Amino acid sequence: MRAILFLLITASLALAGGAARAVPLIADIDRHLVAITTDFTGSELLIFGSIDLEDEDDAEIVVVVFGPNEEVVVRRKDRVAGMWINQAAMTFSRVPAFYHAATSNPEGVTLPATARARHQIGTDNIRMRGPEDAPEDSVEVFKEALLRNKIAIGHYVSDRGLIERRGKLFRTSVAIPSNVPVGTYTVETLLIANRQIIGAQTTPLFVSKVGVGAQIYRFAHVEPLIFGIVAVLIAVAAGLGANYMFRKV
Amino acid sequence: MYIYLSIAEMAANVFLILGLGAGIGVMSGIFGVGGGFLMTPLLIFLGVPSAVAVATGANQIVGSSVSGVMAHWRRGNIDFKMGFVLLVGGFFGSTGGVFLFKYLQSLGQIDFVIKVCYVVFLGIIGGLMMVESLRTIFRSRVKGARVSRGKLHQHNWLHGLPFKMRFRKSKLYISAILPLGVGAAVGVLSAIMGVGGGFIMVPAMIYLLGMPTIVVIGTSLFQIIFVTANATIFQATLTQTVDVELALLLLLGGVIGAQLGTKIGAKLNGEQLRGLLAAMVLAVSIKLLFDLVIEPADVYSIRVLSKPF
Numbered sequence: 001m002r003a004i005l006f007l008l009i010t011a012s013l014a015l016a017g018g019a020a021r022a023v024p025l026i027a028d029i030d031r032h033l034v035a036i037t038t039d040f041t042g043s044e045l046l047i048f049g050s051i052d053l054e055d056e057d058d059a060e061i062v063v064v065v066f067g068p069n070e071e072v073v074v075r076r077k078d079r080v081a082g083m084w085i086n087q088a089a090m091t092f093s094r095v096p097a098f099y100h101a102a103t104s105n106p107e108g109v110t111l112p113a114t115a116r117a118r119h120q121i122g123t124d125n126i127r128m129r130g131p132e133d134a135p136e137d138s139v140e141v142f143k144e145a146l147l148r149n150k151i152a153i154g155h156y157v158s159d160r161g162l163i164e165r166r167g168k169l170f171r172t173s174v175a176i177p178s179n180v181p182v183g184t185y186t187v188e189t190l191l192i193a194n195r196q197i198i199g200a201q202t203t204p205l206f207v208s209k210v211g212v213g214a215q216i217y218r219f220a221h222v223e224p225l226i227f228g229i230v231a232v233l234i235a236v237a238a239g240l241g242a243n244y245m246f247r248k249v
Numbered sequence: 250m251y252i253y254l255s256i257a258e259m260a261a262n263v264f265l266i267l268g269l270g271a272g273i274g275v276m277s278g279i280f281g282v283g284g285g286f287l288m289t290p291l292l293i294f295l296g297v298p299s300a301v302a303v304a305t306g307a308n309q310i311v312g313s314s315v316s317g318v319m320a321h322w323r324r325g326n327i328d329f330k331m332g333f334v335l336l337v338g339g340f341f342g343s344t345g346g347v348f349l350f351k352y353l354q355s356l357g358q359i360d361f362v363i364k365v366c367y368v369v370f371l372g373i374i375g376g377l378m379m380v381e382s383l384r385t386i387f388r389s390r391v392k393g394a395r396v397s398r399g400k401l402h403q404h405n406w407l408h409g410l411p412f413k414m415r416f417r418k419s420k421l422y423i424s425a426i427l428p429l430g431v432g433a434a435v436g437v438l439s440a441i442m443g444v445g446g447g448f449i450m451v452p453a454m455i456y457l458l459g460m461p462t463i464v465v466i467g468t469s470l471f472q473i474i475f476v477t478a479n480a481t482i483f484q485a486t487l488t489q490t491v492d493v494e495l496a497l498l499l500l501l502g503g504v505i506g507a508q509l510g511t512k513i514g515a516k517l518n519g520e521q522l523r524g525l526l527a528a529m530v531l532a533v534s535i536k537l538l539f540d541l542v543i544e545p546a547d548v549y550s551i552r553v554l555s556k557p558f
Contacts, residue, residue: 036253038255039251039253040260041251071553071554072551073357073551073552075357075550076548076549077549079544083361084541085358086357086360089357146549146551148549150551152547178259179258179260181258181553214255216493217255220485220489221489224485224486225486228482228483228484229482231491232482234312234493234497235315236311236312238497238504239500239504240319242504243320246508247319
């Protein structure tokens with residue numbers, strides 16, 4: 001189903017691109033809204049497009065997906081009196097909640113390091129704001145720990161050769177795990193040839209809670225006191241109901 | 250079948266949650282304890298954020314205690330006066346406990362404190378129960394051993410405290426400071442550990458206050474309802490971590506399990522039962538102790554401070 005959709009859309013994109021011959025890169029996502037409903041267990045996005053170049057075989061494509069920014073505290077446990085207790089801590093702000101990078105070249109992107117850093121290609125190049133008063137080498141250690149933890153929970157992914165290509169067409173899929181935060185994500189597609197970026201496109205992606213779950217979440221945050229009272233009343237009703245049911249049996 | 254829990258922000262297997270509720274329900278039916286001390290660590294083990302596990306645990310205990318207290322009420326085994334004094338202390342304790350929880354969370358020490366509380370309290374209570382049940386099993390085998398019947402309770406310095414109150418149902422004339430203090434202490438623990446605190450409250454009522462065993466469980470359940478309700482409302486207001494969907498699923502499994510457990514419990518030998526519970530309590534405490542002393546796989550951990558809205 002999705003494959004057919006992909007073929008249809010990319011074919012039409014390729015045709016349109018061929019007619020205009022002005023834009024070297026056209027990319028899109030199979031949907032712009034990831035709806036977190038009650039049965040949400042994660043989702044897979046399809047990012048696809050076409051390139052229009054004289055010799056497209058030499059061209060590389062990079063897709064980078066960023067989640068909304070969040071503030072993250074990293075803590076280090078040390079052995080105190082035989083027990084492992086959180087001691088040193090460092091707070092990083094403007095940390096992307098989600099990061100996914102995919103490239104079409106299995107050997108890695110041929111861009112120079114400065115360009116890779118500018119476009120945040122690879123988890124090492126993810127930009128975030130660390131504490132300014134701390135020594136730089138310890139900030140680096142904490143940042144590495146942050147990246148490691150984010151990769152472990154599946155929020156950061158960086159893979160080479162994940163973009164499939166068929167001539168002018170390309171596609172890649174991005175797994176969105178069920179525990180990602182909601183917000184506005186951006187999908188950046190870059191076209192690289194001769195170690196230079198010759199085309200780029202940014203597409204927004206919305207991840208939001210929808211339906212009953214969204215209303216519960218909103219209720220809990222907008223009217224927390226009433227929410228707490230309702231939660232207690234529901235529990236009391238459930239307890240009384242259970243007691244009534246089993247007394248009859 | 251999976252359900253997305255909108256407060257915990259994760260997808261969870263419905264049958265796993267129902268099964269967890271039912272398993273702990275069976276246990277609470279057999280042993281007559283709430284099972285919160287197993288529920289919260291198991292929820293954390295399933296990947297539920299610890300703050301959500303604690304707050305939701307409190308919410309779930311409200312429901313299971315309401316269900317449990319009804320039978321004791323019908324039999325007249327609740328000392329309401331004692332219950333009220335305990336819960337006045339419990340209100341202050343659990344309110345303070347939620348603030349303490351939030352403060353420890355900001356320091357990054359909440360997980361450590363939760364684990365230490367579990368290790369210490371489960372270790373002491375499990376150990377005491379184990380010693381007592383082993384002793385009883387051993388004694389019942391020795392022929393002709395005499396169990397001496399002592400006084401109703403011992404008198405010590407605690408009985409010299411001021412503000413004496415008469416509790417007819419419990420046949421006690423003691424200082425109100427005692428139940429207030431017990432209520433407050435258990436309230437703090439219930440807010441931090443996400444438990445009803447029955448496993449601390451019951452021994453405290455028997456040994457510290459000297460209440461007759463028959464009214465202890467009903468009275469403890471009665472006051473746990475209000476203390477956990479208070480903790481739930483405060484957690485909802487201060488930390489927004491009460492997951493109603495999760496609590497309902499746990500309750501659904503729990504009430505069915507509890508009915509089953511009561512029937513199983515009636516058929517088992519009381520002393521062996523107590524030994525079994527003691528072994529289980531000790532196992533949880535030893536597991537958590539290991540978590541504290543063994544070097545973690547990654548000594549660095551992360552926590553999101555502000556979520557994008």
